[in-house]
Amino acid sequence: MFDAELSGGDEIIRRLGDLHFDSAKMQKFSRLAGAEMVYQTEERFANQHDLQRQPWIPSQRAIADNGKTLRDTGRLMGSLTYVALPDGVTWGTNVVYARMMHYGGTKALFPHLWGDITARPYLGMNADDKASVLNIINRIMDEDL
DSSP states (O other): OEEEEOOOHHHHHHHHHHHHTOHHHHHHHHHHHHHHHHHHHHHHHHHTBOTTSOBOOOOHHHHHHTOOTTOSSSHHHHTOEEEEETTEEEEEEOOTTHHHHHHOBOTTTOTTSSSOBOOOOOSSOOHHHHHHHHHHHHHHHTSOO
């Protein structure tokens, strides 16, 4: 699986430590944060931009079909899921070509490709995602389950 782990610097790690000893709150956090990160990743596909909101370079297929990049069949975006773990969450996809679409590659290194693939980063966390995760932690810490 090509996935991302929850990371967001010292503040998220510190706040997760506050949740760690309350398994019900930690489970709720893992579910909410996982769903949020899948949603944010899907938004990158919908809006055609990377983690820093820089537009993706359109693919040759998208240009030819007047379509969207990484949206031909919708398989990659539709495969995004998360796994709630006892101490956090991961999200990503099991689609074989996911890593290539994220990092890119050249025909010289990967002869089976139809041409060079431009990197189109979509998986990970940006500053807004980190703020959303901290908001989830803070809401959970402030409520009784």
